[in-house]
Amino acid sequence: MNDREKRDFEAGLNAEIDAFLRGENTRRSFIKKFGLMTGLLATAGSNVLSPWAENALAQAAIDLADPSSPLGKAQTAAMKASTEGPADGSAFRAVAAAKKHGGITINMTYEAGLQALDPRNYSGPVWEQLTGIKSNVVELSNPDQYSKAVAEHIAASGAYDVLDISPAWTPSMADGGVIAPLDDYIAKYMNPADLEDYHPLYKALPTYKGKIWGFFDDGDMFALYYRKDIFEDPKLKDAYQAKFSKALGPPKTWEDYSQVAQFITDNLAPKVYGAGHFRKAGSPGNQFDFLQQFRANGGVLFGDDMKAGLNSDAGMKTLTNMQAANKASIPGNNELDAVSLWAAFLQGKVAMIYSWPPTGRMCANYSQSAKAINFIPQSTIAGKVGYAVVPGNPEHATGYNKALSADSPNAEAAYLFMQWATSPPVSLARVMLPYALRDPYRLSHYKSDLYGALFPSAKEYLINLNNSANVGLLDIIMPGAQDYFLSLDRLCTSVWAGTDPKAALATAAAEWDQTTERLGVDSQKAFYEEFKKLPGSSADHTVEKMGMAVKLD
Incomplete structure (x- = not known):
């Protein structure tokens, strides 16, 4: 397919998706005919993927950790739960029910x-070993996972059989018939106790209009990571106390955040700067940061008339x-x-950042133990x-839900994989x-305890992720979320440029x-x-304001 054909297809696809979000009939013949012609869609009625997206079905050998390591012990426990039980466990029940589907491939x-x-x-590979069901992984960019x-x-x-989707897409995909409840x-296969094992922030994420449209599968909670050696430095503590009449510590408010960052920059730069942020357009940090601060500052996303509440x-x-935080941050x-x-x-160039949970694992050099993590330095x-x-x-x-494609030719097998993969012992591994x-x-x-043994401070790391979820805020979950997000990204980058x-x-x-x-305003x-x-x-x-906060020792 040449560039012009691709542009034409993408323009048509965007129009189709807009119509889909509005609940209008779509030009199915356009999507089907043009998509198949250009190779952008799979062959109808088959499990053959288009050449540009095709991945070999043959899987690598199962990648297992040293059995004596915490990860190895978790993998052993997951295998035991899948093969030996308990018999009422979701992992065991999924494997037992899935064996009759052996030989098929789920996409x-x-x-x-x-x-x-x-x-x-x-x-x-583990699922195939347990059940005989092969899996074909279709790698897509995040926007393409929706479109x-x-x-x-x-x-x-x-x-497709199993869809990895952002929780923000659940309403439109459910109403549009893309995913199945x-x-x-x-009711037939799962141990109901496993639903109660989700943190309350995440338990409700796949629910919509009283039904469950997937299993939540990725706790992408922002947390603050800071240099204890800097914050506990006696000279800095004394200087901060003398200047601001309060103790130096992890900031509790955004005003304190920029104040602490500026203080550290003023005292330690250029060796260490007070803070850093991913502010690059499209990175995509601007919208997440704006949304968390805006709502913490009392901002309301939409009024009763659905007019935007941003200009407030x-x-x-x-x-x-x-802007104050930017001024106090590392150059660039x-x-x-x-x-x-x-x-x-x-x-060691920045004293504090807030970001996704891999930050904690990278700081401890745990992530870098994998050859695939070759894009970041040793800590x-x-x-x-x-x-x-x-x-x-x-x-x-963001985060991810595992959802069942409503068009899956292997619906039960696909569901059983989802139940197994997100069950407590398997998801832990x-x-x-x-x-x-x-x-x-x-x-x-x-x-x-196994995760808590991954690195010396892993237990404290896990407790903080739980505590963060107790007071955490969700991305907008409604059609058009990506467009709202892009507007926020443009808002911030224009202000950084001087608007x-x-x-x-x-x-x-x-x-x-x-x-x-x-x-559609009413919609x-x-x-x-x-x-x-x-x-x-x-x-x-x-979660905390609703009286559902989870307290950990």
């Missing part, structure tokens, strides 16, 4: 790169605090992405890192993999209103009302 989408190493090297799933559904290709399968005092306060802060920020922190700060909750309310930035970027989300993960914050907020609010109107209001029911939808509706 599962995964984010391209490190995420896909789990089903390629571990869970996929290609919708396109295949419109084309009725039956190309799991309630009947859960909370919006101005958020941008003011973010506004061009950093998540990986370059990790590198700066690991090399020079191992043993020197403390953990704290992000000031205000931390963002749960998966979130302990050094390379796969799946992060803890079950209470049994946070309480695990007046008030004018930038007005522009972003107008863009949000355009997105809402394009998708979006209904989705937003569903979102507001979820724990973590606002700073006044967190």
